[in-house]
Amino acid sequence: MSPNSTLRDFIERMPKAELHIHFDSINPDVLLKAAARNKLTLPYQTLEEAHKWHDFKDLEEFLGKWLQTVEVMLTEEDYFEAAYDLGKDMERQNILRREAMFTYQAVHAHRVSLEVMMNGLAEARKAIKKDFDRDLYFLADIDRTQSPESGMDMVKSILPYAESVGIIGVGFDCQEVGYPAKPHKKSFELARENGFFLSAHCGEEYASGPIAVWDIIKNMNPDRIDHGNQSIRDAKLVQYLAESQIPLTLCPMSNVGIKVYNDISEHPTIALRDRGVFVTVNSDDPPFMKNDLVDNFCKLAESFKLSRTDLCDFARNSFLASYATSEQKKQYLKLLDDWIESEV
Ligand code: ADE
Ligand code: ZN
Secondary structure (H helix, E strand, C coil): CCCCCCHHHHHHHCCEEEEEEECCCCCHHHHHHHHHHCCCCCCCCCHHHHHHHCCCCCHHHHHHHHHHHHHHCCCHHHHHHHHHHHHHHHHHHCEEEEEEEECHHHHCCCCCCHHHHHHHHHHHHHHHHHHHCCEEEEEEEEECCCCHHHHHHHHHHHHHHHHHHCEEEEEEECCCCCCCCHHHHHHHHHHHHCCCEEEEEECCCCCCHHHHHHHHHHHHCCCEEEECHHHHHCHHHHHHHHHHCCCEEECHHHHHHCCCCCCHHHCCHHHHHHCCCCEEECCECHHHHCCCHHHHHHHHHHHHCCCHHHHHHHHHHHHHCCCCCHHHHHHHHHHHHHHHHHHC
């Protein structure tokens, strides 16, 4: 591969997918414009103030701030702009496919009808395909801290929008300690019956631990695990993950951002990979964690001295672990292989 390109340049140009990013973590510039249109205020007035404000001692504090900023989102235009911004960013980082989560129950339901939000997302998705030729899909997350009935209602309510919005999966997120999966089993079953893939946030913080990952495996039978970094603490679980090849959507710099690890060098991405676990690299909440997908790749590469081949293997995993059809996967992998060939 061309020795002249810098590592960051190489990572930026490498074709890749991102499987774990929250739509609801909206860039401050998009939110400031929505706030101005709707004559509302944010906890910050400028991008510099936003940067300072995005600091957290743990997941709890992050989730609180996460909910605060989106309060300025009211109209279809606001939702269109936020989703379209994800597409512009895909172009910037050469992300061919993104599967972005939204958590309607926790973040939007008290303020905006599902119809307003879905209309904005559906229009943006079409525009992203037309303007950038990039594929944006969505995962509808259940807020695990809300009642099982509320989760069921959410799954039912998205059914009419699945096609136009490109909702291909149902996820499970928000605070996990004290909120097990079992009460939500019926929602998972309903999602499955309706053809959705299933993934869940689990094993993110130290306090949730490997047991939270087992809980999801037993009660959800997931297609992917979001985070799952705490699995490294349980040898049996690591062995199970290696054998089953359930992909993990790891988010190294997000874990550092909420102080699960002090530094990227402590992150188990490479340790898990080396034990045969199917791992992918993702950003989670870029404006909050101040690291996008390229940053996550760069920091791992620098800290663990990864080769360009290692990085391309991560890109390959991102397509293989996606919820794309086998035909789509073939096309993405061909683009990646052609690119690798052109770099040699
Ligand atoms: N929602 C947005 N980011 C999240 C995270 N890192 N963990 C749980 N829920 C989330
Ligand atoms: Zn997440």
